Amino acid sequence: MGGTMPNIPEHLVNLRGGFKAFLAPPPEGVVRLTVGEPAFDTPSSISDAAIKAIQEGDTHYTRGEGRESLCTAWASHLRNRWNIPVEDAGIVITPGAKQGLLYAMMVAAQPGDEVILMAPSWPTHVEQVELVGATPVLVRCEQPSFHPNLDDVAAAITSRTSVILINSPNNPTGAVYTPDEMQGLVDLAIKYDLWIISDEIYTELIWNDTEHISPAAIDGGFERTMTITGPSKTHAMTGWRVGVFAAPTSVAKVVGRLQGNTCSHIPSFLMPAAEEAAKNWAAVAEFRDDYIRRCSLMMDLLNGIPSLNASQPQGAFYVMVDVTATGMDSTTFAARALDEAKVQVIPLESLPGGEGFIRLSYAAEDEVIQEGLKRLGDWLNSQ
Secondary structure (H helix, E strand, O other), rough: OOOOOOOOOOHHHHHOOHHHHHOOOOOOEEEEEOOOOOOOOOOHHHHHHHHHHHHOOOOOOOOOOHHHHHHHHHHHHHHHOOOOOOOOOEEEEEEOHHHHHHHHHHHHHHOOOEEEEEEEEHHHHHHHHHHHHHHHHHHHEOOOEEOOOHHHEEEEEOOOEEEEEEEOOOOOOOOOOOHHHHHHHHHHHHHHHOOOEEEEOOOOOOOOOOOOOHHHHOOHHHEEEEEEEOOOOOOOOOHHOEEEEEEEEHHHHHHHHHHHOOOOOEEEEEEHHHHHHEEEEEOHHHHHHHHHHHHHHHHHHHHHHOOEEEOOOOOOEEEEEHHHHHHHOOOHHHHOOOOOOOOOOOOOOOOOOOOOOEEEEOOHHHHHHHHHHHHHHHHHHHO
């Protein structure tokens, strides 16, 4: 018998895919300057730990938050590296940082609440706010620095505000917030009794002299901050799907139960590898040097294209490029660049605060960066 399908909830039907449409592999012959993924292989010591675990039969259920030694390793790293006073029991190892962000959103934002985000914001942040039934409130950052204006943030706070989400170094802008800005955001959270969700996945990838200060390391910040990080970007482990959630132990226990009732835990045989990542930062220093060089390469090439105006990145591995001088909005620019120049870029026209900008990633091989920028320059010069 035939019939009609029951309705899918409207907020799920309307859920957008973020940058997904621009991250799919393009047709053959297209140069990709889109993917926020390290152009390196995972360090062999990490891969070897996972292989050894599989070979030894480490394929069974284990502690949902992550084995004690794994959580201890990441807690120790966060305490020693970023002065976050997290206890070992305040760590939950999640299947990717995105899952950790979603858990944080579920804890901090109830249906009808408002969540403050700095614009332009990574689309997943916005989508997760809406996924839990809350309302994203986007506060435009100052251009071309893309740093937050604290007065604007304060003006956006209402009686319904429950969270300030901070992402520094920032995706998509590459901005690294200053210690004074972080202090100011924490002060606002304390004044208005707000949660802070701090997305710190890029904190090892800072190219200027700004010192990263975690909100959780600021006096009065730890008690209200959920920090999400992990080895994806630092250790070239994006496909491993390993995230780290850090918070006061009482919060982590709630998140541990959330995880226990959803995905149980990350694959058991990945836990030794995730523990090795928490202890092995030698490769990250090598990656940093390469990123700095590739960033300089991309900026030099962009500066040679008169109609493109690039903001100097401070961290992560993204460049914000103003394309308004080409006479195109960024969506048109991206479509034509793909069709005519055979270069894939990400347009930010649909993101508040991103109008007129595209995002380029320099987490690519040198020859890819060189060929991509050459094609864009040749294409724009022929207009």
